[in-house]
Amino acid sequence: MKAYIIRRVLSTIPVLLVVAVVVFFLIHLTPGDPAAVILGPDATVDEINQLREEMGLNDPIFVQFVNWFGKIIRGDLGWSVYMKMPVLDAFIDKLGPTLSLAIFAQILAIVIAIPAGIIAANFRGTKKDQAIMTFTLFGISIPNFLLALLLVLLFAVQLKWFPVAGYYPLSSGLLKHLEYLVLPALALGTIQAALIARVTRASMLDVLNANYIKTARAKGLRRTVVIWKHALKNAFIPILTVIGQSFGQLIAGAVVTETVFNIPGIGQLIINAIMRRDFEVIQGTVLLIALSYVLINLIVDLMYGLFDPRVRLNRRN
Amino acid sequence: MEAKPMETQSINQIMKARRKLVIRRMLGNHALLFGMLILILFGVIAIFAPLIATHDPYAIDATARLQPPNAEHLFGTDKLGRDLFSRIVYGTQSSMIVGFSVALLSSFFGLIIGLYSAYYQTLDHVLMRIVDGLMAFPAILLAIAIMAAMGQNIFNVTIALSIVMTPVVARVIRSTALVIKEQTYIEALRALGAGSLRIIWKHVAPNTISQLIVQFTYVFAISIIIEASLSFLGVGIPAPEPSWGNIIYEGKEVIYQSWWMTVIPGAFIVLSVLALNLFGDGLRDLLDPHARK
Numbered sequence: 001m002k003a004y005i006i007r008r009v010l011s012t013i014p015v016l017l018v019v020a021v022v023v024f025f026l027i028h029l030t031p032g033d034p035a036a037v038i039l040g041p042d043a044t045v046d047e048i049n050q051l052r053e054e055m056g057l058n059d060p061i062f063v064q065f066v067n068w069f070g071k072i073i074r075g076d077l078g079w080s081v082y083m084k085m086p087v088l089d090a091f092i093d094k095l096g097p098t099l100s101l102a103i104f105a106q107i108l109a110i111v112i113a114i115p116a117g118i119i120a121a122n123f124r125g126t127k128k129d130q131a132i133m134t135f136t137l138f139g140i141s142i143p144n145f146l147l148a149l150l151l152v153l154l155f156a157v158q159l160k161w162f163p164v165a166g167y168y169p170l171s172s173g174l175l176k177h178l179e180y181l182v183l184p185a186l187a188l189g190t191i192q193a194a195l196i197a198r199v200t201r202a203s204m205l206d207v208l209n210a211n212y213i214k215t216a217r218a219k220g221l222r223r224t225v226v227i228w229k230h231a232l233k234n235a236f237i238p239i240l241t242v243i244g245q246s247f248g249q250l251i252a253g254a255v256v257t258e259t260v261f262n263i264p265g266i267g268q269l270i271i272n273a274i275m276r277r278d279f280e281v282i283q284g285t286v287l288l289i290a291l292s293y294v295l296i297n298l299i300v301d302l303m304y305g306l307f308d309p310r311v312r313l314n315r316r317n
Numbered sequence: 318m319e320a321k322p323m324e325t326q327s328i329n330q331i332m333k334a335r336r337k338l339v340i341r342r343m344l345g346n347h348a349l350l351f352g353m354l355i356l357i358l359f360g361v362i363a364i365f366a367p368l369i370a371t372h373d374p375y376a377i378d379a380t381a382r383l384q385p386p387n388a389e390h391l392f393g394t395d396k397l398g399r400d401l402f403s404r405i406v407y408g409t410q411s412s413m414i415v416g417f418s419v420a421l422l423s424s425f426f427g428l429i430i431g432l433y434s435a436y437y438q439t440l441d442h443v444l445m446r447i448v449d450g451l452m453a454f455p456a457i458l459l460a461i462a463i464m465a466a467m468g469q470n471i472f473n474v475t476i477a478l479s480i481v482m483t484p485v486v487a488r489v490i491r492s493t494a495l496v497i498k499e500q501t502y503i504e505a506l507r508a509l510g511a512g513s514l515r516i517i518w519k520h521v522a523p524n525t526i527s528q529l530i531v532q533f534t535y536v537f538a539i540s541i542i543i544e545a546s547l548s549f550l551g552v553g554i555p556a557p558e559p560s561w562g563n564i565i566y567e568g569k570e571v572i573y574q575s576w577w578m579t580v581i582p583g584a585f586i587v588l589s590v591l592a593l594n595l596f597g598d599g600l601r602d603l604l605d606p607h608a609r610k
Contacts, residue, residue, distance in 0.1 A: 014446040014449075014450075015446060015449045015450050015453060016450075017446075017450070018446055018447050018449065018450020018451070018453075019450050019453050019454070021450075022450060022451065022454070022459075023462075026462050026463065026466050027466060029463060029466040029467050030466045030467070030468075137591065137594060137595070138587070138591070140594060141538070141587055141590040141591040141594055142586070142587050142590070143542045143545050143546050143549075143586060144546075145545075145546055145549050145550075145565070146545070146565065146579075146583045146586060146587070149565065149569065149572065149579050149583070150579070150580070150583065152572065153572060153576055153579065153580070157572065157573055248453070248454070248455035248458075249455050249456075251455060251458075252455030252456070252457040252458045253457075255457070255458065255461075256457060256546050256549075256550065259549075259550060260569070270458075270461060271550060271551070271552075273465075274461070274465040274551075274552055275551075279465075279466070282461075282462050282465050282466075283462070286454065286458055286459065286462045289454070289455065289458060290453040290454045290455075290458075293453050293454075293455070294453050
């Protein structure tokens with residue numbers, strides 16, 4: 001187990017390095033001089049040169065990268081020119097609403113998707129299965145901003161069940177917090193549910209064909225017991241993988257969904273940063289999200305190793 | 318060569334019979350047919366956009382603002398009185414161009430990266446770490462960041478999405494190629510002295526084609542979704558140029574009175590992505606009977 005943990009932790013290092021290189025070069029994709037772009041068209045040559053010196057843009061690119069990387073490791077993700085605060089602080093400020101939305105959506109998705117996937121697998125080929133699969137096909141074919149707008153049209157504009165947009169933090173009461181989060185979470189969660197339901201169905205179908213399931217049935221256990229106790233337990237690994245891996249997508253989805261509902265989260269932070277050409281904010285935010293994705297996957301993988309000895313022993317992938 | 322007319326004939330017969338079987342299976346697969354029909358329809362709209370559009374998509378008409386769908390304006394008008402039917406038709410063109418180009422570019426680079434990393438172990442370590450690193454970014458976020466840096470136009474959208482999607486294709490091709498590489502006939506080829514280049518391109522690559530085609534349709538579909546999302550967020554195809562995403566963005570402000578600005582372009586997005594997904598699923602079943610569980 002120890003060897004597995006060490007191997008798995010070490011394997012994240014090159015990935016993190018690539019993530020850092022990609023994020024570092026993002027700013028260098030900008031056509032022209034980043035300093036000139038940041039200062040805008042009204043800047044004088046002197047001002048641009050001064051900023052170039054401050055940003056270290058006159059150093060060789062490798063030196064720039066090492067300096068930047070050193071700062072990142074010490075937790076300095078840069079400075080927001082517009083908000084006049086460190087990027088990390090701005091990120092933490094806006095993290096609450098995004099996390100709230102992502103978690104709520106994920107819970108909703110799991111609650112819908114796992115039973116749906118199990119039912120589809122259990123009644124494979126029947127009307128029930130087809131209905132669920134059609135639903136999931138729509139789920140993966142609709143962008144979440146569109147689903148969000150359609151939900152607003154139906155439930156907020158027409159039926160007036162939920163507010164059109166806005167956000168109240170948890171401190172203003174759980175009920176109010178949830179009331180404003182229902183539609184965004186539904187928009188984000190439905191798409192997530194479609195993904196999870198498909199994997200659950202496929203994984204359950206695999207397991208249901210296994211000999212130990214036949215044995216369990218043959219020795220007279222009830223179908224429901226076999227499905228929920230024996231099959232689900234073994235079908236869980238691919239399901240967990242998809243839930244873990246979908247975290248990045250969930251955050252990205254939350255970023256897009258937020259803009260529909262005017263939720264003051266990471267999405268707003270990024271979009272505003274783009275409008276204001278506040279590059280270090282974009283850089284830092286993208287870096288932090290990719291970083292958390294790598295860490296979550298690491299944790300999920302280590303958990304498999306804990307639960308399933310086969311994973312520990314398997315060297316490649 | 319002349320000595321084997323019999324054999325050639327029987328091979329031709331087998332090929333003919335196989336082709337017939339494939340066509341029959343295709344006709345039997347309703348999802349595939351439905352997807353293909355819709356795709357052809359979208360292709361026709363995209364290619365003949367100038368002929369299909371009833372108005373100039375940029376023409377502003379202050380007297381015809383926010384009209385619901387009617388005989389003159391089939392899909393209604395927007396805030397500036399522009400004809401939505403024509404804008405959506407031209408938007409179809411943009412989406413199809415972006416989706417198709419991204420699918421083409423990322424299939425091309427994904428194929429090369431996938432094949433070579435499956436074949437050369439050392440290269441594999443390097444390339445796959447890069448692929449892992451790129452895949453650590455949620456696709457939309459990386460695309461947003463690239464667009465923010467490079468500036469907004471349809472060309473940059475295509476580049477940004479290709480950077481995001483290539484690793485996905487590379488991964489799939491690599492795992493397919495790894496299986497093929499272990500087959501006995503590849504070993505036999507190597508024993509006969511075939512060069513790496515020949516083995517990779519003449520014997521491994523053709524066997525990954527069915528996977529590649531399926532990935533092509535999925536990348537196409539995802540690209541449409543991401544392009545629409547980018548344009549909706551204002552970092553995709555820039556404003557006066559019509560795209561499904563930016564029409565919906567403009568419709569967001571007037572969603573109370575003008576549902577058609579959200580629902581109609583939305584229906585186009587869903588229909589095209591749905592068609593691609595159905596087509597991709599159908600192809601996968603057709604090309605790889607083992608995947609049909």
